[in-house]
Amino acid sequence: MKKTRVALIGCGRVARVHADALVALDETELVAVVDIKPDRAEAFSQHYGVKAYTDYRDVLELPNVDAVQIATPHYNHAEIAIAALKAGKDVLTEKPMAISVPDMEAMIQTAKDTKRTLGVIFQNRYNDASQAVKQVIEEGKLGAINGTRAIITWRRTDEYYSESDWKGTWDKEGGGVLIDQAIHTIDLMQWLVGEVDYLEARYDTRAHDQIDVDDVAEAHIVFKNGAIGCLYASCNYSYDAPIFLEIHGEKGIAHIIGDRAIITIGNKTMTVEQQPDETTGLRYWGFSHKRQIRDHYRAVQAGKKPFIDGKAGKTAVDMVLAMYESSRRQTPVYFPYVPGAPSCKKHRGGCCGR
Numbered sequence: 001m002k003k004t005r006v007a008l009i010g011c012g013r014v015a016r017v018h019a020d021a022l023v024a025l026d027e028t029e030l031v032a033v034v035d036i037k038p039d040r041a042e043a044f045s046q047h048y049g050v051k052a053y054t055d056y057r058d059v060l061e062l063p064n065v066d067a068v069q070i071a072t073p074h075y076n077h078a079e080i081a082i083a084a085l086k087a088g089k090d091v092l093t094e095k096p097m098a099i100s101v102p103d104m105e106a107m108i109q110t111a112k113d114t115k116r117t118l119g120v121i122f123q124n125r126y127n128d129a130s131q132a133v134k135q136v137i138e139e140g141k142l143g144a145i146n147g148t149r150a151i152i153t154w155r156r157t158d159e160y161y162s163e164s165d166w167k168g169t170w171d172k173e174g175g176g177v178l179i180d181q182a183i184h185t186i187d188l189m190q191w192l193v194g195e196v197d198y199l200e201a202r203y204d205t206r207a208h209d210q211i212d213v214d215d216v217a218e219a220h221i222v223f224k225n226g227a228i229g230c231l232y233a234s235c236n237y238s239y240d241a242p243i244f245l246e247i248h249g250e251k252g253i254a255h256i257i258g259d260r261a262i263i264t265i266g267n268k269t270m271t272v273e274q275q276p277d278e279t280t281g282l283r284y285w286g287f288s289h290k291r292q293i294r295d296h297y298r299a300v301q302a303g304k305k306p307f308i309d310g311k312a313g314k315t316a317v318d319m320v321l322a323m324y325e326s327s328r329r330q331t332p333v334y335f336p337y338v339p340g341a342p343s344c345k346k347h348r349g350g351c352c353g354r
């Protein structure tokens, strides 16, 4: 099998998880690393034995690069992805794919126009726990979904923000706990439960003085199938606690707690644990980067759409952006999400302008 030759753009905290997977997998070969900070690019270059670059545009000109993987700050995912697609490279970008709806739409359109592949990392869909819960839902074993609730309580210190030149900013990170940390669980929630009808949310900055993005948020989410969702997210907790996600169906209930699923149907309970052979990454981030990266390139090599393409990656960002808008406007926000659209619950058409 011909390996896909990949350049990794961004050599920061998450990048080792990407590079290790690209080196280990049969489907891929790591051929270049890029970081605007030369010391970071050099450290990766030394460690992985590939050439270092400081300008991503240089690797887009290389004929031996088939694809790029983007692990840079949120605000430049769109710029880099669009440039790479136009240069004929396939793209797999870290979450969130971008921080605005127009940017996400431009990425999806560019992938279509260039006939290249755009994928988005949401590795937790590949966890054994998530897959097991998805399966029982699809087999109808939980019955109709009545409700879902999620609790994400992690810890991000003052240093986490002060040491970064982009975290904790609206223009570069695009938000705080919702767009960076909770987005994984928001993605799982919508993937497992279905399309959102409307949501209402509030956020605040409660425990960090030097940022003005959200470090705490809550949301009420109503799905098109009638299911009711509750979400609480905070990065002001004492440690990175395992995420909690519950799916309550008319015939049973499923819990994802960290990387374990506990599914109860009638008087039978099944527990599903993550298989350790596949693990890469930190436990609370979710283990399954390697699985997603392998599945993504298998799809690319077979000429198929990847499981999490641009359209699939956009939904959770739409939800996050809608939560921010709902909080600012103090109104519900309806889906499909159109930024700034009228949101009067009674008069969806916007007759009263709310």
Ligand SMILES: NC(=O)c1ccc[n+]([C@@H]2O[C@H](COP(=O)([O-])OP(=O)(O)OC[C@H]3O[C@@H](n4cnc5c(N)ncnc54)[C@H](O)[C@@H]3O)[C@@H](O)[C@H]2O)c1
Pocket (backbone or CB within 6 Å): 009, 010, 011, 012, 013, 014, 015, 034, 035, 036, 037, 040, 054, 055, 056, 070, 071, 072, 073, 074, 076, 094, 095, 096, 121, 123, 164, 180, 285, 286
């Ligand atoms: N899926 C997950 O579980 C997970 C976990 C952590 C981070 N992430 C995501 O990964 C991305 C990176 O996060 P991080 O924590 O590694 O950030 P980071 O700040 O540690 O690393 C980002 C790197 O990108 C470099 N960079 C910035 N602009 C660049 C450019 N134009 N070209 C090349 N390099 C550039 C920076 O110098 C830095 O080294 C974010 O999208 C983040 O949300 C995902």
